[in-house]
Amino acid sequence: MSSVPERILPEFVPGARTAHRALAHESAVGHVTGGATYTDDIPEPRNLLHAWVRLSDRAHAGITRLDVEACRQAPGVVAVMTHDDLKAATDVGPVAPGDLVFADGEVTYWGQALFAVAADSIDSARRAAMLAEVKYEEREAILDIRQALERDAAVSPVRTIVQGDPEGAIRGSAHRIRGQLAIGGQDHFYLEGQVAMAVPQEGGDMLVYSSTQHPSEVQHLVAGVLGLPDHAVVVEARRLGGGFGGKETQAAHIAAIAAVLAQQAGRPVKLRLDRDDDMILTGKRHDFLVKYEAGFDPDGRLEGVDFMLASRCGISPDLSDAINDRAMYHADNAYYLPNVRIVSHRCRTNTVSNTAFRGFGGPQGMMAIEYVLDEVARYLGRDPLDVRKTNLYGVEERNLTPYGQVVEDNILPRLFEQVERSADYAARRRAVDAFNRENPVLRKGIAITPVKFGISFTTTHLNQGGALVLVYTDGSVQLNHGGIEMGQGLYTKVAQLVAEEFGIALDRVRVTATTTGKVPNTSATAASAGSDLNGAAAVEACRKIKGRLRDFAAGRFGIAGESLRFEADALHAGEQRLCSFAELCKQAHLGRIQLSDTGFYATPDIHVDKDTMRGKPFYYFAYGIACAEVVVDSLTGEYRVLRADVIHDCGQSLNPAVDMGQVEGGFIQGMGWLTTEELYWDDRGRLMTHAPSTYKIPVASDVPDDFRVELASWSRNRAAAVRRSKAVGEPPLMLGISVFHALKDAIASLAPKGCSVHLDAPATPERVLLAMERLRRATDPAAAGEPVEEDAES
């Protein structure tokens, strides 16, 4: 029997009773007993119909015939909707049009929705959907970034950030490198697939249960396709079985299809996508092609960098502009780039429209600069860690980002110092090098990479949140806010904040399902901003109620309001306990004091010039650092992660257990993106990896054997975010970049110092082996017997 590991979590803010404490997820017992209800588990209403969507099997083609008559006549079928049957809006594009509910005379990607059927069972709906007659006239398709660049196909114009004189600086540098890197996309693989149930209400209204990160947008878009005002549509979501950005805009399409069928049939309709259809029909993380040129001094200090970032956006704009903006805003990561140009191409392709995914372009931007620094180090024959440290943002100087924001809260030097010590980097670097000298087959690599991630939606107006707090006369509290619980622990954190405000126990606070009927006009739960925005809004609501209670109690007890404290389930003045919180609420109600209120929060102090992209897009930065060590089989390219050390900055964590979960889970998800998770389209534009049998996310045995994760408990948010915490949803994903660079390091061991190591992502065993073969061929003519092709890009 091995000993049971104990994860030691740091203590934050010792005085707090509920906030900052490592409490269990509010639904933990529901999760483990099967009692937690997801959209597909909601008791089905009478007369429920089930929907099936027929997908196109061409990447780009005119539809010369779409005959659904046989579908309408099939057993059990109640409604069939095609583009021509839609009565109002036909597009569910979130920011700009381009996302058709159903194809209109033309299909523009493989897997596009042609039409949908509602029938008395999933099976009848599916069988009926297959009966349609569809004829196509194939058109030429643009399938990848290269083709799109060649043909100037874009979903929106090229954008550029320039600072200093990059061209001149590169030209004047002692050393220069140039190269390119292909970075693969990623499927969200939320365990709960896309699902929505639309239930017609009286007067033509529609209630939609949707697995969405953005109920307000679903409400608005569903109202649009139904031809109704927003007030006639209510969207509700209690919890999601994972989102990761995949349900930010993509859920609206699913909900819209369910809603138009329900309106047509006059009966409730549920659409739950089969996993394969989900992966084919919905967008993913953008794959990128990066070209770079860099000039640097003999220490590896970057003097000028020129980046071309091109991403595959798919067929429509969706959120691609904001995603590519964020990629540009993160092409510096942790490093000062005095002279830099970042050119961003938003490529239009005949593939599914790519969308938000944890990190939202940031990971791709960071990969670009981390890759460049690694190549600089390879060129100079130096340890990449030294080159990274040489280029770090300064604290008082060298702290201006390419977009004009000053990095005011830089804790990177301390993180580097801490991880080098805790991971014993110097000794392990020597041991790795020694190992590689001694072992003919296995090779090791080690790498440290940092994360600096900007917090705030770069679309400034989205930085707002709302809450509704209802206190009842028994002192129990119902809490509702605009955020979505998708596993990240948002409901738990906001409930902790509310309990802390009122000084009551956590079980006196009940979080209810997020609904557009309680808190309107919300932003998506995205950009890691969930607890910053909704937590602050909930606290504001609590403080309004507390203010009234305080005034009431001051009169009742004849004590100055400012000396009253809410703690230990009671109202206190000094050492004196005046009455229980429940009694106070009861008395206040009798005194006709309002016990409920709304709260609202808008992030202060942020602004961006839309044209130049300069300004202060981020309220603050969240930081982290990771050190990964891998072992690679140089005969096959297979590898494992032996150890990873992570230190992550959550500011004054609102819940260290929840945050630890975000950090560890993010690391593994980021590692998966860059290692085993490979999306593969065939030459006709058909996604071939559309199920867990072919698309490989990490499993338990892929977790580093030795996985040491710490929260930087000493970090306190300099910005006035709620209780000085920091957002944590996305930043840890990019810690996984350390694994990619450890692999690159192991590959580099096969060649003498000074050799470039080309490795595209994801670094599957195949890419690792081919990268090794290229090095062996380049450096040892005797080993040149093996033909090696360049990796296909994107």
Add this chain to the structure above:
Amino acid sequence: MANAVRFLLGFEEQTVSDADPNMTVLSWLRTVAGRCGTKEGCAEGDCGACTVVLGEPDDQGGLRYRAVNACILFLPVLHGRQLVTVEHLRESDGRLHPAQEAMVACHGSQCGFCTPGFVMSLFALFHNERDADRRRIEDVIAGNLCRCTGYRPILDAAQRMLAMGGEDRFSRREEETLSRLRELDDGEMLTLAGAGRRYFAPRTVDALAELRRQYPEATMLAGGTDVGLWVTKQHRDLDTLVYTGSVAGLDSIEEHADTLDIGAAVTHSTAMERIAAHYPDFGELLRRFASVQIRNSGTLGGNIANASPIGDSMPVLIALGAELVLRRGHERRSLPIEDFFLDYRKTALTQGEFLERIRIPVAGADRTLRCYKISKRFDQDISAVCLAVCLRLDGDRVAAIRIGVGGMAAIPARARAVEQALAGRSWNDDAVEAACAVLEREFQPLTDMRAGADYRRLVTRQLLRKCLLETTRPAVATRVLEYREVSA
């Protein structure tokens, strides 16, 4: 003759007489029984969100519990078994099961959607192995995907649960459950008709042979880990199913002096244990071949008879020179396994014939078997390339060699030309390099989503080189899966 599916749902007896034989257990749970704790994540047995546990009598008179995927398990397979889902685990006073309690204490759930499946995998572990170490636990949950946690807290929870130990309501009621299960199953053949489809679960090999003759077009159902997907993914109608999992003797393993004789209905889990004792490398390959849930349902016989090009056991069985016993009525014939596969999904089975047993040679300590599986992910992934080499050396001469490869052609194949290039030669670099050149000509692999053709060719050559290295310089570390030392 039984003509209704009778089983225990938790401790509650269920009789389903008009079941559609193509209905999955998951679908029945969620849509008929109204138990939504068990989730659908993929409907292909690859994510584990639907994991449930089946209880059934073992051969020692006890009750054994095994985790399976409900999404590709047909309802009639429950006959005579106990179906345990996440809703059954709490004690009657509401206390959580150790698996649940540990998951809560270790913060093992985030979005919670995969959690019921993990809890059920841990529940099976609780009943089967109290001394599992971390690596064994990793294997136990390799068939459960989690996208949120990164698994560390779930691994911790498993260890915590094992340390808690104790009993649960299922172990306390074991005797009662056993006797109720015996009452449910009268030992007769189960025959069902529902939704216009037929299902037979014969109890003897003779009865199976007769059904096979009577219904030559019927689908043979063993573990259903592939056939299940024909329904859930290909939406095929399987009108007549003949289930091999209740046939006495077809699930037996006989150890002879020189062969391991394995019944066609033996599950991978059972086969793996016995095979690993003789061939550790083969055991490890079978471990990686599929998750615990799939190994608990799927059978070695099914993997062969179904002639899927991606079955990992075939290249090894080819290398070992396994023989298949095929039966039609009362006639039997045996065939070397490499002659069984004719083309993509085509076998040598004639109409009415079925695979009865697999005979694996075990004699000869002088034989060395090396198995290699190349995939993007180590656990529960389909091979890009699979290579098995069975080698007998006489001094440094290759006295005998058999090589099976998967992923290099439409069917699992024997690398005869490579074998010939090596036979009788000194087992050294020169011979292997010559063999690599032959290999290059013998196979023309494809490029697909698992790997490019160039990589497949290159890595297969590299694996031959690795085999040479491992058999001649055993001190050299060559396997990343076994290498666990962090630099210090």
